[in-house]
Amino acid sequence: MKxxxxxxxxxxxxxxxxxEQQILADVSRLLTFAVVMLLGVHVSLTLFPPNxxxxxxxxxxxxxxxxxxxxxxxxxxxxLAQVPLFLATLMRWNPEPSLDEVLVALQLILxxxxxxxxxxxxxxxxxxxxxxxxxxxKHDISATQREQSLAFAAEAVRQFLISTFxxxxxxxxxxxxxxxVLQLIPMDYWSRASSQNWSLIKxxxxxxxxxxxxxxxxxxxxxxIVAEVNFRRLSVxxxxxxxxxxxxxxLHRDFRMVVRKHRRKKRKKS
Amino acid sequence: xxxxxxxxxxxxxxxxAFYLLSLAVGFLENPETPQIAEASVTVFAALGVMRMGxxxxxxxxxxxxxxxxxAHDKTIDLDSQ
Numbered sequence: 001m002k003x004x005x006x007x008x009x010x011x012x013x014x015x016x017x018x019x020e021q022q023i024l025a026d027v028s029r030l031l032t033f034a035v036v037m038l039l040g041v042h043v044s045l046t047l048f049p050p051n052x053x054x055x056x057x058x059x060x061x062x063x064x065x066x067x068x069x070x071x072x073x074x075x076x077x078x079x080l081a082q083v084p085l086f087l088a089t090l091m092r093w094n095p096e097p098s099l100d101e102v103l104v105a106l107q108l109i110l111x112x113x114x115x116x117x118x119x120x121x122x123x124x125x126x127x128x129x130x131x132x133x134x135x136x137x138k139h140d141i142s143a144t145q146r147e148q149s150l151a152f153a154a155e156a157v158r159q160f161l162i163s164t165f166x167x168x169x170x171x172x173x174x175x176x177x178x179x180x181v182l183q184l185i186p187m188d189y190w191s192r193a194s195s196q197n198w199s200l201i202k203x204x205x206x207x208x209x210x211x212x213x214x215x216x217x218x219x220x221x222x223x224x225i226v227a228e229v230n231f232r233r234l235s236v237x238x239x240x241x242x243x244x245x246x247x248x249x250x251l252h253r254d255f256r257m258v259v260r261k262h263r264r265k266k267r268k269k270s
Numbered sequence: 271x272x273x274x275x276x277x278x279x280x281x282x283x284x285x286x287a288f289y290l291l292s293l294a295v296g297f298l299e300n301p302e303t304p305q306i307a308e309a310s311v312t313v314f315a316a317l318g319v320m321r322m323g324x325x326x327x328x329x330x331x332x333x334x335x336x337x338x339x340x341a342h343d344k345t346i347d348l349d350s351q
Contacts, residue, residue, distance in 0.1 A: 206301050213298060213309070217291050224284065224324065231328055239335040246329060 027156035028163075029118060033069060035164065036114045040065040040077075043107050046100070047084045057083065065111070072119060074112045081108050102175070109171055181218070273337070276330040283323025290316035 044061040048054035057080060064076045234242065249256050294312035297305040 203301070206298075206304055209304075209306065210298050213295055213313075217288075217295065220291070220320075221288070224320075228324070228327060228331075231331055234332065234335055236335055236339040239332040242332045243329065243336065246325075 024152060024156040024159065027153045028160045031157065031160045032114050032117050036065055036068065036111055036118070037062075039107050039111050039114075043081070043104055043111065046104055047081060049084075068115045068118060072115070074115050077108070077111060077115075106171060106175060109175075110168065113167060113171065273330040273334045277327050277334075280323045280326030280328075280330065283319055283326065287316045287320035287323060290319060 040062060044058040048057045048061070061077070061080050064073045064080065067073050068077075290312055294309040294316060297309035297312065
């Protein structure tokens with residue numbers, strides 16, 4: 001049986017469930033990207049001053065957001081966000097951040113969470129454009145199918161709004177929890193001058209070490225709890241694989257060394 | 271039962287590591303005589319103890335998961351016979 005080449009170009013899955021899933025995923029991805037861009041532009045305008053260097057940094061920030069469609073750019077975004085924060089901290093030490101600063105931090109966390117969402121489904125995000133193009137082309141799709149697609153898209157928007165609301169809610173809960181945990185830290189422990197202000201820890205390099213040590217302990221504690229709770233969700237195969245790899249490490253260190261060397265070589269080649 | 275005991279021992283080691291970390295932080299209490307070298311050595315010791323504790327917890331957890339599956343399979347075999 002001959003296949004018409006124009007038919008193969010459409011690539012519309014025969015199963016309507018698959019079409020629905022694809023539309024839901026793609027519309028949700030597009031909306032996520034739109035929200036990331038809106039938040040990103042707002043954050044870049046807030047973070048960087050309106051001078052030539054600031055404008056360049058703003059452009060770089062927005063470009064890194066656009067790149068997030070295809071690449072994991074969360075690290076670049078965090079690094080760029082640190083530049084004005086670092087300079088501001090050098091100029092003035094503010095132990096009690098204002099509401100605007102907290103909002104900027106919250107927006108940055110939301111941006112990274114949404115970029116992570118963009119990369120969570122299999123495949124690249126550019127399939128979104130292809131799918132939309134395919135769905136709304138006149139000769140590709142009938143009027144009934146288009147109506148169905150629009151209904152699916154409306155459902156996708158609804159689902160996106162609910163999931164975004166849940167995401168913002170969970171972020172707020174995390175921020176409030178973190179603020180509560182930070183309040184539990186005995187601040188007067190650090191200064192002998194009966195003051196409860198970290199800014200009075202002098203000299204500044206010692207303050208950096210003290211606060212880093214404190215942060216390190218907090219992060220370590222959280223990491224251990226999260227990692228161990230996650231570890232309990234291993235499947236039987238994963239658990240047995242873990243046991244065997246540990247046993248290999250203890251009994252046959254030489255063999256493990258050979259495997260590591262082989263892996264390193266492979267990584268260099270790739 | 272043994273695996274549970276090992277897991278408890280692992281958690282005890284983690285708690286001991288956090289105690290060592292609190293000691294290390296205590297070395298930084300006084301800005302006039304900062305004991306940074308002492309704090310660093312204690313942090314390294316604490317990280318070693320913590321690593322051992324986590325290893326013990328993970329091994330006992332993984333072993334329990336595998337043993338539970340083996341026991342489940344045996345029960346199904348006996349039922350089918």
